[in-house]
Amino acid sequence: MVNADLSKTKGPLAGVKVLELGTLIAGPFCSRMLAEFGAEVIKIEAPDGGDPLRHWRVLKDGTSLWWSVQARNKKSVTLNMKTTQAQTIARALALDADIIIENYRPGVLEKWQLGYDDLKAINPATIMVRLSGYGQTGPLRDLPGFGAIGESMGGLRYVSGHPDRPPVRVGISIGDSVAALHGVIGAMMALRHRDVTGGRWNGKAGAESLAGQGQMVDVALYESVFNLMESLVPEFDFAGVVRERTGGALPGIVPSNTYTTAEGDNIVIAGNGDAIFHRLMLAINRTDLAHDAALQRNDGRVPRTAEIDAAIQSWCETQTIESALSCLRQADVPVGKIYSVRDMMNDAQFQAREMFEQHQFADGTSVKLPAISPKLSETPGRTLWLGPDLGAHTEEVLFALGYTLEQIQAFKEQQII
Known part of the structure; x- marks a missing residue:
């Protein structure tokens, strides 16, 4: 149980600005964890429907219950990234951000002049976390790569299941989530390095030499899974052992x-x-x-x-x-x-550790969400709001960038936002 007074902490990442350019699981889960611990996360979504995850699995009033968790504490801004004006707005947000998280295919951001090199040329303290199926280099870089493919190529699927049956999957998108956690780790290490080498860029021309050193965090889904595969490589290289499926047993560790x-x-x-x-x-x-x-x-x-x-x-x-x-x-x-989840929600250990949070939707109906992990004694994470409506923060964010209400209204009429 966390004893810290939540009213007295904004989280360890308070003051850190994050721009999320991504959809579905890996990128959004990465930025979700930063948002849970106090970072200001601005999520860019397409005006015509937003993140597809809004409509995945069990829905309430047309919106996924998963969305309540995956986008909690985030600000939703709609931008039609096919337009030059939207790309200009996104670039301004990116240059103002401490961390940019994206999970498009390699090359997409470059088409919008939002690639790492584009931003670094202006802001040397840019930290960009790039999550993709195969990474930013190599012969497969341009192929689509979902978590299931990463789990397969990274070795997890091969060792999952019973020896006399085809490989099975874990019942969640574990490849995406593991990649997201690698993204969080990489972002925190890059942020630490930036801060000890000079800190944040102040946005003023000529001040680049005073800024800390940013970097790109290149996360490949298959490599994130591969990183979990224990002694797989040395066992094969040294002894020719190929780890196989063993059902519910842990091979070589008995019982x-x-x-x-x-x-x-x-x-x-x-x-x-x-x-x-x-x-x-x-x-x-x-x-x-x-x-x-x-x-x-x-x-x-x-x-x-x-x-x-x-x-x-x-x-x-x-x-x-x-x-x-x-x-x-x-x-x-x-x-x-x-x-099962039923067992969890009735378990004394889960209850004692306060692993469920009670929240309300706008219409007053209640819902339980998983509590935030890990538990920090002095600066715990907290849920400030559930996943927002599409574009709920567009005006607020653009106004903070310096756009007038008249300009924002014109963007709406031109279908830029």
């Missing part, structure tokens, strides 16, 4: 698997630490295995994986999930039920 209880519930047991394995075997009344000298280390257990898993499964078949959890927790063995 760590999914087992089934007497009532058909699934339970995950991770007894792969040497001392934990000993306690686990005693808890399931297999003293023979607990004291078997050959099983005292993981490398001795791996050749006997099937025997160990069978012993655990036999015990689980005599237990309800409640009795299994109670017994193994008492023995200090890592164990857990596989949670």
